[in-house]
Amino acid sequence: MFTSNDPMTLNLIEIRKDFPILDRELRPGVRLTYLDTTATAQKPLAVINAMDDFYRRSNANIHRGVHTLAEEATTLYENARERIAKFINAESARQVIYTRNTTESINLVAYTWARANLKPGDLVILTEMEHHSNLVPWHMLQAERGIELDFIPVTQDGLLDLVTYGMLLERNPKLVSFTHMSNVLGTINPAAEMIRLAHEAGAIVLVDGAQSVPHLKVDMQALDADFYAFSAHKMCGPTGIGVLYGKTALLESMPPFLGGGDMIKEVKLRSFRANTLPHKFEAGTPAIAEAVGFGVAVDYLTNLGMDNIAAHEHEITEYALERLEEIPGVKLFGPSADKKGGVASFTLEGVHPHDVAQILDRDGIAVRAGHHCAQPLHEKFGIPATSRASFYLYNTKEEVDLLVNGIYTVKKMFG
C-alpha cells in the first residue's frame, strides 16, 4: 500500500484503485463522481475483503463459546477495538464502546448519564450548527425532565460565537454538547479550547465527532472530552457500527443502557449485576463483522496518515471553494478553507438545490441536496436547503472541475 510522510502527496491513482465503486459506470459512458462522503464514505477493498473473509472463515458469536471459531471471532472483535482505541489515542480500549452509529452514541449518553444526572432546570448547552442527532435526544429529555437548552449562536461566516459561549458558561451548565466539525458548513470548531472552558465551568462535555474523526487526527487524551461519538461508515468502514468513547470513571458511574446478554456479569430471576467496561453497554449480539471491517478501516486510514489525508482534503477544498466562488449566482456557506474540512455547501440563484443535484446526477456527479439533517441551521441562514459537495481522500481536482462544469450546465438549462 502507498504510504507517505510528505503531506499533499497522497497517490490518488493508487488510492482510487482501492475503491472499486469509484470505477462504476452509472450509465453507459457516465462514470461516478462521488462527492457525498459527508453522508457516507466509500469503502476500500481491504474493508470489503476483511468482512467477506470473516463470514467465509471465522463467523461465530463472541464472548460465549470455547470452540475455535468463537475464540477467533472474539479476538478479531476485540482486536479491532484495540486499534480503534489507539487510533483516537484513548488510554484504554475499555473506553471504546461499540454502538450502531453516532446517533446511538449520543442517545446512550442522553439515556444513561443524562437521565441519572440531570434535574429539572439544569442547563444543557448545544450549538446552532448541530445535526439533528445532537438536538432531538435533548429535546426528548427536555420534554421528559424539564431540562433547559441554550445554544451557542453561529455567526454569518459560519463560526461559533465564542463570546456568547463564555456568557452561557456563566450560567452553570451541567453539559455542553457540540459537533467537532459541521456537516453543512464544514467548520472545524476549536474543540480543545471549548472543552477546557466547559470544564472550568464545571460542565461535562460530549463531542459529536461524526465528521472530525474521518478527516482529522483526533487525540482523546489531548482533547480531554468526557464523551466522544463517531460512526464507522463515514471513515471508510461499514454501516451499522459506531463508537462512544468515554472517560473511565464516568462510564463506570453510569447505569447501563440496553439490557440483555453480554452486558451482564450475573443474572438472577429477579436481578442482575452489570458487566465491566466496555461490555456493560453492549447488550446482545453486536455487529461483529462490522467491527472487523471497522478495525481494517482504521488501519487503512492510519497507513495513509491522517495528516496526509487532512492536507489532501484541504488542498481539494481550497481549490473547490475558489472554483465555485467564480460561478455567478453561486453562494457558498461556511468559513474559508483554512477553518473548515472538505465540505462545500452552496445555493445557485434561481435553481432549487434538488434540481441542481438531479441535473448533476445526469453526469454521474453525486452531491446531496436538502437540509442535511440540520434544519435549524438552514433556518438561521434563511434558506430551506442547500446543495452540498464533500471531499475525501479519494477525490481529485478533476472531479471538482466536473462539478463546476456540471453547475454551468444547470445554469444553462435554467438560464
Add this chain to the structure above:
Amino acid sequence: MDDLYREVIIEHYKNPSYRGKLDPHDISFADNNPLCGDHIQIDLRVSPDGVVTDARFDGHGCAISQASADLLIESIIGKPLEEVKKLNKESVLELLGIELGPVRLKCALLSLKVLKAGVYGLQEASDSLVE
C-alpha cells in the same frame, strides 16, 4: 430521466402563469414537503354552482413542484369541483409528461395534495393520495 427537465417544465417554473394569491377567495390551503422545504399555497374562487372560476398558487420549491402547480392550476380553471376531486396522481404525471422516481413524485404531487386538501378538507385529502 432526461425528460425530467423538459423545456415546458423549466418554462412553467421560470415564468408561471398562475403564480399569486386571490383576494377574496372561497377556498385557500397551504402545505409543505418537509423533505425539501417546498411550500405551496392554493387559492380558489368557486361559483355558486360549484365551478372553479379562478385559481392561483404561491410558494417556493424545486422546478418539478412549482411547474406541476402551475400546470395543475391551469387545468382546473373552468372545471366543476366534482371533476377536480377526481384528479389523481396520473392526472398530474400526464400534465407533466414525465416519469418520476419516488422522491421527486412527492415534489410533483404536493400541489395536488394542497388542492385536494382545500377542496375536501384535510383528512380525506391525504387519504385519497395514499394508494
